[in-house]
Amino acid sequence: MPLDLWRRLGTAIGAVLGSWIASLAVGALLTTCLSPFSVDQPVGVATLAGWQWRWSVVMGVAMVTGATLGGAPPASLRRTAMVVGITAVVVLGLSLVAGGLAMFASRLQLWGAEWGVPSRSGYAARLAVLTATELVGLPSALGGGWWLLRERLKGRRQSGGGGGPGGG
């Protein structure tokens, strides 16, 4: 029992750290991708900082829940890291897709035609990415946690209560 407790604690710390690192990485990558197109409002470290810490909190809680909650053995660190990584990639990908579509729509004059700024498409990309991160962040974090939890509890049922996927 003490060993199980330590494992749960380790997984929880790993999930929190992983979420924090993932949020920093996604923020840095999105900032890097946006910078060349952002002409009218500077994009810097502070641009996504607010979202980054909020997302890392919500993802941390969701992943800790998914990886450690219940009677089933905790998820392995590797599995937890993988789910955190997949979640981050999903958020990054959807945000970039939103930014790309916004640029496209702006160049076709479907969006932002009335804006009085030198770079409409760059501003459209910025707005779309910032909006997408906000919209996608919460469901992706909760979805990742749910995925981990479901896997563990399913594994426990299938093995008759003797350990889940990656739990050994």
Next chain:
Amino acid sequence: MLAIHQIGGAGLAATGAALVGAFLIYAQPSTAWLRRGVIHVAPDGFDGFPGPSRRFAVRTIQRAVDLAAPGETILIWPGTYREEVFLRRGGRPGRPLILRAAIPGRAVISGVADPAITAAWRWQAHGAHLWSTPVSSSVAGLRWDGVMAFRSGSLPHLRRICSLPGAWPAFTSSDRKLWLCLPRGERPMASRLEVSRPMPHRTRSGGHQVASLWIEAPHVEVRDLRFDFAVMAAIQLWNTHHVLIEGNHFEGADVAINGNPSLRPLRQIRVSRNLSSCYPLYEWNREGWLSWKEVYSYSNCSLVWLAGSDATVDRNIVLQAGDGIKFSPHAGRNEARSNLIVETTDDAFEFDGPARHLLVSDNVVFNSSVALAPSPVSAGPLLIERNTFLLFPSHPRKGYGVLLKLMGGAIRNVKLKDNFYLGFQIGYGVADSPLSAVDVVANGFATVRSREEGLAQTAQIRWQGNRFRRLSLAEWAAASQNPTPLASVGGGPVTMPPVGPGWMDLASDRASLPLRPYLRSPWLRMP
């Protein structure tokens, strides 16, 4: 399907609470119900608080504007806030979001970089007056003893101007090195030195706007604050309407209130009873230390740069600016009224653009390089009425200034009526800027040069009922101290309504230093 019974009851409750907490942190729902319509901000606050009182104040203005709901007041307690604030939640009709100093004039939104940056610099002397230090990014603005230093374009130029008599502190900077001229032989000391925070590489000409406060939501009021040494703009109007900016002090901003460009056309903007200053911009030129061409690089330093519609700029004080007020609306009814503009190195009023339905009335301008620059006005009507323009003799190197600058393209639909002008010459205009429907009616002119001198388009102007008086240089100089002899052409003391921030003591506040000689002028009566 997940069986809930597999999870323990206590664990489920704890997890539920954690998830709900995380959700609340992420979604940031309104916490207005925790307050009584006021969010307190204080330098010793904590951003985890909801800001219901001074004791539980938030620390940053950004946190407060993120929390704020329509109708709330963000009360900013005394202190210096080194922030770039993005205001994205505004008010509603009849329920504006208000940013206000708890004690007027004591809350400062500063563009000054962290003092730790200047404290870490290691200076090397290059003669008696010149110093250099390695830096990690280019320095855009610098102050010595709280006074803005001149930004030179190159090291050879800095060396030259540093050795001139009457030199002021000056500097030049690359991404790696800062050179500083201290002409009175002082040593650089971190305690006497301030620099503006690093500016993104791409600035307005090639990109980014930079500002201390971005207003990106409608129905907002900004009151009684000081904006110190803003990097570019102090307030950027970006995507907004129904904005009141009243009673603020702006120091050293490239443009104090900038609406050009804005994401969407601005409407219902009022800028009232503010004071902006770029001291000592005018001093560099006044005594001939620098030429007009050299200070022209500071030709903004304006109170406002506004387009949009239904805008009012009234009862402001603009001291030592480049262009005092840049205003060229495209629709609606617009007004620039009862502003006091003192000492500009370029235009007191610039109307470069359509200037539709714009009334410029009851303003007083002292010692501008150009008082009015409709250069060009493409639409109009621009009515300039009941203003007083007083351009006194100055150092010959500075030039003598003019009332009207008529250049830059075709100018149409402009009327000057019932104004009084004392100065060297009436206009400066070039033939390739034709005039149509430009009327000059019932004005008084007391000038050294004749009406035609310097003004190529004199014949294209419809002159009606004006009074002219030619002055000798000696009479011109004497008129600065005695308006009585000019009564025959409409010259006389002007009574202004209260102008500038109501909380500011113009006789003692450091910000009003260049204004004080004018407050004693026999031309001006102020309450």
